[in-house]
Structures are given as structure tokens and as C-alpha cells.
Amino acid sequence: MYGLVYHGNKNVRLENLPEPEPDKNEVKIKIDFCGICATDIEEYAFGPKFISFDKPHPLTQSKVPLIIGHEITGTIVSLGANVTNVKTGTKIVLDGTISCMKCNQCNSGKPTQCHLLGTIGFSQNGGLAEYLTWPAAKIIEIPPEVSSKEAALTEPTSVAHHAIQQGEISSNETIVILGAGTIGLLSLQIAKSIGSKVVAIDQNKMKLEMAKKLGADEIIDSSKENVSESLQKLTVSGADVVIDTAGGIETSIQATEWVRSGGRVVLVAIYTSTPKYDFNTIVAKEIQVLGSLGYNINDVKAAINLIAQKKVLTKPLISEIIGIDKVLSYGYPKMLAESKDIFRILVDPSKY
Numbered sequence: 001m002y003g004l005v006y007h008g009n010k011n012v013r014l015e016n017l018p019e020p021e022p023d024k025n026e027v028k029i030k031i032d033f034c035g036i037c038a039t040d041i042e043e044y045a046f047g048p049k050f051i052s053f054d055k056p057h058p059l060t061q062s063k064v065p066l067i068i069g070h071e072i073t074g075t076i077v078s079l080g081a082n083v084t085n086v087k088t089g090t091k092i093v094l095d096g097t098i099s100c101m102k103c104n105q106c107n108s109g110k111p112t113q114c115h116l117l118g119t120i121g122f123s124q125n126g127g128l129a130e131y132l133t134w135p136a137a138k139i140i141e142i143p144p145e146v147s148s149k150e151a152a153l154t155e156p157t158s159v160a161h162h163a164i165q166q167g168e169i170s171s172n173e174t175i176v177i178l179g180a181g182t183i184g185l186l187s188l189q190i191a192k193s194i195g196s197k198v199v200a201i202d203q204n205k206m207k208l209e210m211a212k213k214l215g216a217d218e219i220i221d222s223s224k225e226n227v228s229e230s231l232q233k234l235t236v237s238g239a240d241v242v243i244d245t246a247g248g249i250e251t252s253i254q255a256t257e258w259v260r261s262g263g264r265v266v267l268v269a270i271y272t273s274t275p276k277y278d279f280n281t282i283v284a285k286e287i288q289v290l291g292s293l294g295y296n297i298n299d300v301k302a303a304i305n306l307i308a309q310k311k312v313l314t315k316p317l318i319s320e321i322i323g324i325d326k327v328l329s330y331g332y333p334k335m336l337a338e339s340k341d342i343f344r345i346l347v348d349p350s351k352y
């Protein structure tokens with residue numbers, strides 16, 4: 001089979017690899033689609049950051065070279081000897097979180113806070129390949145009314161759901177979302193499904209138009225408007241919650257400026273630069289700043305249900321589907337382009 005293998009900074013190669021076979025508690029999955037995520041691009045262009053590079057991950061014993069890809073949907077093609085909870089032929093998504101299952105955080109249902117946290121495509125082989133093996137306990141069936149294509153964005157929807165949970169967002173609150181990219185637009189739809197009022201901010205016209213189409217109550221073009229003034233008109237005292245999905249140099253600071261006193265800021269971006277920050281803003285406004293990394297299995301189940309109920313629409317966010325041989329020559333350059341005019345590119349690993 002073909003797989004895309006991370007070797008190091010700007011060194012990802014398409015390789016012909018042996019098909020993996022499941023151990024007794026695993027299933028073998030034929031990958032239908034795997035999305036290319038901004039985190040993959042950051043790992044490629046600025047990494048290694050999260051990928052197990054110098055030493056093996058303590059739970060998986062895997063390290064680079066590793067098959068990348070973590071936004072996965074597929075079909076079960078064979079079962080390990082002990083697997084009884086799923087059947088072959090089933091369309092699935094998966095919980096790609098790797099955690100120790102023993103520590104206090106894992107035992108309290110917070111595997112993202114595990115001291116040994118890892119993830120598929122970073123700590124173990126991922127989904128940019130024709131086949132993958134994964135523990136049967138972390139497999140979630142796709143409801144019959146959801147297509148593989150729609151389900152392909154379950155992972156980023158889970159990430160957005162986790163951010164909304166971290167922010168303890170409720171109805172009647174005003175949520176400001178910085179960045180109307182994939183995570184921003186998925187967060188927007190989840191916040192709307194709760195009954196919140198949502199303001200989306202970006203400087204890209206195409207993304208703002210999509211935000212409006214997907215239910216944003218207000219959009220603000222930060223390249224044209226004075227955002228502070230526009231927000232003051234809309235919220236008077238500031239947003240109840242600001243979610244930073246953009247991860248720009250200024251956006252983390254702006255998030256704390258645009259939230260009301262006593263409000264919450266959720267940071268769900270990976271930052272590639274370090275801003276200088278005055279913590280007195282946090283003190284004086286008594287705000288909470290919350291990190292959000294990845295998701296847990298409950299977020300995955302909630303995400304696929306939101307997609308099945310059409311409360312989250314994923315199809316508008318699929319810009320293109322390409323073969324695995326086009327990822328390096330076409331997909332990565334598109335994702336790295338300065339004026340990124342796409343949301344998600346899906347890869348069909350059986351096409352090359």
C-alpha cells in the first residue's frame with residue numbers, strides 16, 4: 001500500500017509500505033478519506049513539534065518515520081481474534097486519542113490532560129495510507145444516514161466540540177469566534193445548535209460569507225472594520241466567550257481584550273509565534289483563559305450525532321478530494337499559500 005511518511009522538517013515522502021495486520025484487540029480499516037489539517041502543515045513546515053521525533057512515544061513505542069494523517073473515516077475490513085463489538089463492512093470514524101488510561105485525569109474522563117497524551121498520526125501511524133489498524137474499543141460507527149464524505153470532518157468537529165465544552169458555552173451567550181476557517185466554522189455551528197449568538201471575525205471575504213451561510217448572526221471583516229468598535233455596538237460590554245481558532249500573532253491578545261469582564265477565552269489554535277503579553281488584562285477583568293487540545297471519545301460521539309442531525313454541515317467545508325500522490329505536489333502548497341482560499345482537502349488514499 002502507499003502511505004505518506006513523516007521523516008522530519010519539510011521531509012514527508014510517499015512510500016510503498018506493507019499493509020498492517022490487526023493484533024487481537026484491533027481492527028483493520030480501509031481508509032475512505034483522510035483530511036489534510038493545518039496541524040499537519042505546521043508539523044511539516046515548522047516541526048517537528050508534536051510528532052514523536054527524538055524518542056519513541058512511551059505508550060506506543062513508535063517514533064518517526066511515521067505515517068501522518070488524523071482526520072480519518074473508513075471501513076472495517078478485518079478483525080483481531082478478540083474483537084466482538086464491531087463487524088467487517090461497517091463504516092466508521094475513530095477516537096485517535098492515545099492516553100495511559102490509568103492516571104487521575106484519564107480516570108476522570110479527561111484523557112486530553114493525560115501526562116502521556118499522544119495521538120494518531122503523531123505518536124502512532126495515521127490515516128494517510130490505504131490501511132490502518134486501530135483498537136476496536138476506540139471505533140465509532142457512522143449512522144447509516146451519514147456518508148463517508150460527510151463523516152470525514154468528524155475529527156475537526158470533535159475538536160470544535162471540545163473547545164465549546166471547555167468554554168462551558170450556553171444559550172443566551174454571545175460567542176465571538178476569531179478565524180472562520182474549518183475549526184471556526186464548525187465551532188460556530190455547534191454554538192448555534194446550543195442557541196448562542198455568534199459573531200465571526202476574519203479578514204477573508206470567502207470565509208466570512210461561509211460563516212454567514214452557516215448561521216453566524218454577525219460577521220466582522222477585520223481587514224476593513226475597527227473590530228473593537230463593531231463589537232462594542234454588538235455586545236456593549238464584550239463577548240461572553242471568545243474562541244481563538246486563528247492562532248495569529250495578535251489574536252490571542254485580542255481575545256482577552258474583546259471578552260467581557262468575567263468572561264471566558266478558549267484558545268484552540270496552535271501558535272507558531274510567541275506574543276508579548278500583559279497579564280494585568282486577565283487580573284483586571286477576572287477572565288478565564290482556557291486551553292483546548294484535541295478531543296475525547298465523548299466529543300467524537302457528539303460530533304457524529306451533530307453531523308447526523310444536520311446541526312453541523314460538513315459538506316460545504318470540503319473544498320476538494322485528491323489522490324494520495326497529489327498531497328505533496330498539490331495539497332500542501334495549497335494549504336501553505338498565503339491567501340488560503342480553501343477549507344478542507346480530503347485525500348482518498350486508494351487513488352494514485
Ligand SMILES: [Zn+2]
Pocket residue numbers: 037038039070071155156
Ligand atoms: Zn487536525
Ligand SMILES: [Zn+2]
Pocket residue numbers: 099100101102103104105106107111114115116
Ligand atoms: Zn492518563
